[in-house]
Every structure is written in structure tokens, then in C-alpha cells.
Amino acid sequence: MTSSPSHFSLLVVDDEPDLRTLYELTLLREGYDVETAGTVEDAWLHLKDRTYSAVITDMRLPDGTGLDLLRRLEEAGRREKAIVITAYGSAENAVEALKAGAYDYLTKPVDLKQFRAVVASALGRSPAASPTVVPSSLPSSHGAASGGEPRAVALEAAPPAPPASQAMNRMAGQSAAMQQVRALVDKVARSMAPVLVSGESGTGKELVARSIHEVSPRAAQPFIAVNCSAIPEHLLEAEFFGYRKGAFTGAADDREGFFQAANGGTLFLDEIGDLPLAMQSKLLRAIQERSVRPVGAVSEQAVNVRLLSATHKDLGAEVQASRFRQDLYYRLNVIQIRVPPLRERLEDLPAICDRVLERISRDAGVWPPPRLTREALAQLARYSFPGNVRELENLLHRAVAFSGGEDIDVSDLGVLDLSLDMPDAVSSSAVASIAAAPAAPMPAQAPAPAPLPTDLAAYLDEVERDVLERALERYRYNRTAAGASLGLSLRQMRYRMARLGVHVGGEPEAPETERGDDT
Numbered sequence: 218m219t220s221s222p223s224h225f226s227l228l229v230v231d232d233e234p235d236l237r238t239l240y241e242l243t244l245l246r247e248g249y250d251v252e253t254a255g256t257v258e259d260a261w262l263h264l265k266d267r268t269y270s271a272v273i274t275d276m277r278l279p280d281g282t283g284l285d286l287l288r289r290l291e292e293a294g295r296r297e298k299a300i301v302i303t304a305y306g307s308a309e310n311a312v313e314a315l316k317a318g319a320y321d322y323l324t325k326p327v328d329l330k331q332f333r334a335v336v337a338s339a340l341g342r343s344p345a346a347s348p349t350v351v352p353s354s355l356p357s358s359h360g361a362a363s364g365g366e367p368r369a370v371a372l373e374a375a376p377p378a379p380p381a382s383q384a385m386n387r388m389a390g391q392s393a394a395m396q397q398v399r400a401l402v403d404k405v406a407r408s409m410a411p412v413l414v415s416g417e418s419g420t421g422k423e424l425v426a427r428s429i430h431e432v433s434p435r436a437a438q439p440f441i442a443v444n445c446s447a448i449p450e451h452l453l454e455a456e457f458f459g460y461r462k463g464a465f466t467g468a469a470d471d472r473e474g475f476f477q478a479a480n481g482g483t484l485f486l487d488e489i490g491d492l493p494l495a496m497q498s499k500l501l502r503a504i505q506e507r508s509v510r511p512v513g514a515v516s517e518q519a520v521n522v523r524l525l526s527a528t529h530k531d532l533g534a535e536v537q538a539s540r541f542r543q544d545l546y547y548r549l550n551v552i553q554i555r556v557p558p559l560r561e562r563l564e565d566l567p568a569i570c571d572r573v574l575e576r577i578s579r580d581a582g583v584w585p586p587p588r589l590t591r592e593a594l595a596q597l598a599r600y601s602f603p604g605n606v607r608e609l610e611n612l613l614h615r616a617v618a619f620s621g622g623e624d625i626d627v628s629d630l631g632v633l634d635l636s637l638d639m640p641d642a643v644s645s646s647a648v649a650s651i652a653a654a655p656a657a658p659m660p661a662q663a664p665a666p667a668p669l670p671t672d673l674a675a676y677l678d679e680v681e682r683d684v685l686e687r688a689l690e691r692y693r694y695n696r697t698a699a700g701a702s703l704g705l706s707l708r709q710m711r712y713r714m715a716r717l718g719v720h721v722g723g724e725p726e727a728p729e730t731e732r733g734d735d736t
């Protein structure tokens with residue numbers, strides 16, 4: 218079903234008659250139904266009578282504040298979206314309003330273009346305040362991931378029911394901590410409030426950010442994830458705000474930045490703690506002004522972006538050490554979601570392992586997914602996982618390749634990593650069996666000592682990839698024969714090829730069911 222603007226009813230609350238009329242006329246011209254009130258009590262009388270799509274309220278009212286109205290709405294379980302208008306420069310009020318559940322805020326003097334855009338966005342209507350470019354024209358380097366299609370101009374669309382979030386489905390675990398994370402995701406998804414996701418590396422911060430986006434009314438718009446630590450300092454401004462042709466050597470065309478690409482949607486700034494101070498100031502300005510100026514451009518472009526950020530650093534401590542601007546910290550950290558390390562929610566381990574193994578299997582086109590034996594799971598539970606879920610994923614990838622993919626036993630988990638955490642005294646049968654695993658045969662002639670690799674996992678992957686490719690070449694890309702020559706079953710071979718991205722004849726590994734016998 219589609220809704221015309223007149224299906225949206227708005228309540229404007231302001232005690233200044235001139236401003237009330239200005240807001241009312243602006244909204245009537247957009248085609249909305251508008252009613253007005255001059256005080257908190259007057260507004261509440263209107264709200265008792267009927268429901269509205271949104272309430273737009275001034276902060277300072279004769280008999281209370283906009284926050285009082287917000288709290289009443291919240292207490293009564295009302296579903297109206299609230300937009301609060303605060304005095305210029307009053308960051309505290311804006312933050313308070315967002316914390317109290319406001320969808321968004323506007324600062325005085327209210328820019329009417331922005332006013333219309335924020336109201337439209339609250340109603341789930343086309344939020345684009347300026348023409349935007351398709352995100353796929355973004356440079357794909359520097360850790361930017363475009364999650365988006367060209368945004369649809371949904372002028373007639375009612376607020377879409379948020380689709381089931383894929384990211385949320387991907388997030389396994391029912392520990393109290395994870396349930397709290399999920400509840401917070403649901404809650405904050407409804408507003409524009411900036412959220413800072415904190416937690417150690419690999420805990421699932423990006424997954425949380427994606428979930429917020431996918432549960433929010435912005436789900437159909439782009440989600441742009443940016444790894445701030447991966448962008449060279451001299452490129453930051455151009456990458457964030459875009460640039461104009463000729464702005465600097467090599468700027469052959471106009472290019473949009475992350476903000477424009479995320480317009481209408483969500484911009485996720487990962488590793489925000491790594492942004493240099495100069496860029497922090499520019500980011501703060503873009504957030505406050507809700508507009509950006511591409512490098513080499515004369516004028517600013519309005520942008521409507523919800524900001525989510527993440528860090529594994531203690532940003533409060535960074536502020537203390539003068540490495541992070543306090544005002545920016547204040548803006549980004551309106552709501553904080555902490556994702557606990559895996560070792561603090563070990564009860565989630567079986568569920569996460571199952572979910573990850575399913576994904577590995579699906580990617581390799583092999584079904585059913587392998588299962589961990591009870592001993593293997595117990596072994597994993599004794600490890601502290603400094604690299605959290607990402608480390609667990611890598612470990613399971615390797616284990617699947619070792620095991621051949623039916624049952625994963627202790628011996629498939631890899632002695633090296635796990636033994637790091639083992640207390641000396643532990644001598645369970647699991648440990649004994651690891652210790653008894655045959656050592657890899659030594660090469661006949663030991664080469665001259667080479668420098669030690671700085672990343673052992675990547676180094677071993679490279680060696681394995683080279684072996685697989687040479688075996689495949691020797692056996693004319695017959696995976697069964699190549700695998701057998703290396704002592705591997707076809708299943709094992711397929712897992713290893715899929716994990717390392719080794720393709721036969723340039724073709725990615727196809728699902729087992731779609732492919733006939735090996736050639």
C-alpha cells in the first residue's frame with residue numbers, strides 16, 4: 218500500500234506563534250496534515266485525542282521542555298516519532314533529546330530545507346536532500362565497502378516495515394550479554410542517534426552496526442562501512458567528502474565521498490579512534506552542519522546520514538590523552554553498545570561455532586556442515602580467544618580443511634594456537650592426543666634459515682595455496698587426482714580450495730550439488 222503525504226499527520230509544538238506558523242505552512246506545503254500546540258499540556262491534550270505520525274517540538278516551552286513531552290510519549294508507549302528543536306550551540310540538549318528517544322533534532326535558526334528533509338526522513342519518505350551519485354562509483358580501496366544499490370526515490374512510499382535483518386540472523390548466541398546487545402540494537406534502530414559500538418577486535422562490532430542499519434527504517438538505503446585506520450591521512454578529506462575534477466593532481470573526474478554515498482542511509486566509521494585530530498575537526502563540522510564540501514568545491518552539499526562508529530580503543534582515555542576531541546566524542550557517543558569479548562560469553566561458543574561452520578560449508582558448496590566433537594568443543598572452551606569471533610572463524614576454517622569436513626576433532630584444531638593458552642598442568646586425553654599428533658616430516662635438506670614470517674597464518678596459507686595450485690596443474694585440474702596425490706579426499710580438497718580462493722580454470726568453486734563428477 219502506498220501513502221500520500223496527507224496520510225501523515227504531524228503535531229507541531231512551539232510557543233512562538235510566528236515560528237509555529239512558519240513550521241505549519243512549510244509542512245502543509247509538503248502535503249501533510251498539521252495540528253499545532255503552544256505548551257506541553259496543550260500538546261498532551263491533542264495527543265490524548267488521536268495519534269500522529271510525528272511530533273515536532275521546541276525544547277523550551279512555557280510549562281516544561283520538549284524532553285518532558287518525549288518522556289511522556291515514552292512512558293505511554295506511544296509510537297510517534299519525535300523531532301526536537303534546540304537552541305543553537307546546545308549540544309547537551311541535542312544529546313539529551315536523542316537519549317530520551319527523539320528520532321532526531323534540529324538547531325535554531327531552523328534551516329527549512331533541513332527541516333523538510335528531517336521530517337521526511339522521520340516519516341520514512343525520500344530523505345535525499347541533494348542529488349546523489351550511485352555508491353558504486355566510490356573508490357573501492359581503503360576499506361570502504363559499499364552496501365548499496367542506487368537509492369530509490371520513494372516519494373509515495375509509507376515507512377517500510379523493516380525487513381528481517383540478515384546481520385542480526387548471523388549474530389549467534391543467547392548469553393545475557395548478547396541478548397542485551399540485541400535489545401539495544403532494536404531500540405536504537407528507531408532513531409537517528411549516533412551509536413558508538415565498542416569492544417575488542419573481532420568481537421562483532423561491524424555485525425552490530427549492520428544489524429542497527431538493517432533493522433532501521435533506513436534499511437533499504439546504503440550502508441557504507443569505512444575502516445578509518447586504513448586510509449592514508451592525506452586522502453581522508455577526499456575520501457570522506459569527495460572531490461571535484463581538477464581539485465588536485467590526478468582528480469580526473471568528480472568523485473563522491475563516503476558521506477554522499479551513504480546519503481539517506483548509514484555511515485559506519487570503524488576504528489574511529491584512529492582518525493587524526495585534523496580530520497576529527499572536519500568530521501565534527503560535517504555532523505553539526507549536516508553538510509559536506511567536496512575538496513575543490515565552492516559550495517556545501519546537504520547530507521542526511523546516520524552515523525555509527527566503532528572502536529577497540531578506550532575513547533574516554535584517548536580524550537584524556539588529548540588524542541581525541543572531546544566534542545566529537547560527545548557527539549558520537551550518544552548511545553554506547555559494548556560487545557563483550559568471546560571469553561566473557563563462552564556459553565555462546567557452541568551456537569557461534571554451529572553458525573560459522575554452516576557458513577563455511579555453504580561457501581565451499583559442501584553440505585551438511587561438519588560438527589565439532591564434544592572434546593573439540595571442550596578444548597575450544599579452554600582457550601581465551603584474544604582475537605575473539607574472528608579468530609574462532611579462522612581457526613574453524615583451518616580445522617574444516619584439516620578434518621575433511623565431517624567431524625572436527627581435537628587434532629584438527631591445531632596445536633600451535635591452542636597450546637598457547639593451556640595451563641602447564643593440564644593433561645587431559647585431549648591434550649595428550651594433540652601432543653601425540655605426528656609431526657610434519659622435515660624436508661630432507663633443511664634450507665638456510667630464512668627470516669621468520671611476521672604473519673604465520675598468511676605465510677602458511679601462501680605455502681598451501683602454492684602446493685594446491687601445483688598439484689592441480691600437474692593433474693590437469695582434476696581435483697580428485699590432485700587431492701589424492703596430496704593425501705586428501707575430494708571433500709578436503711574442495712574445502713581447502715574454497716578457503717584459499719583457488720579456482721579451477723578461473724571458475725570459483727561451485728556448490729557440490731550443481732557440479733557433476735570431477736573432470
Ligand SMILES: Nc1ncnc2c1ncn2[C@@H]1O[C@H](COP(=O)(O)OP(=O)(O)OP(=O)(O)O)[C@@H](O)[C@H]1O
Nearest residue numbers: 387388389417418419420421422423424569606607
Ligand atoms: N555472535 C556472532 N555470531 C556469529 N558470527 C559472528 C558473531 N560475532 C561476530 N561474528 C563474525 O566474526 C567476524 C568478525 O566480526 P566483525 O567484523 O563484526 O568484528 P569487529 O569487532 O568489527 O572486528 P574489528 O575490530 O577487527 O573491526 C565476522 O565474520 C562476523 O560475521
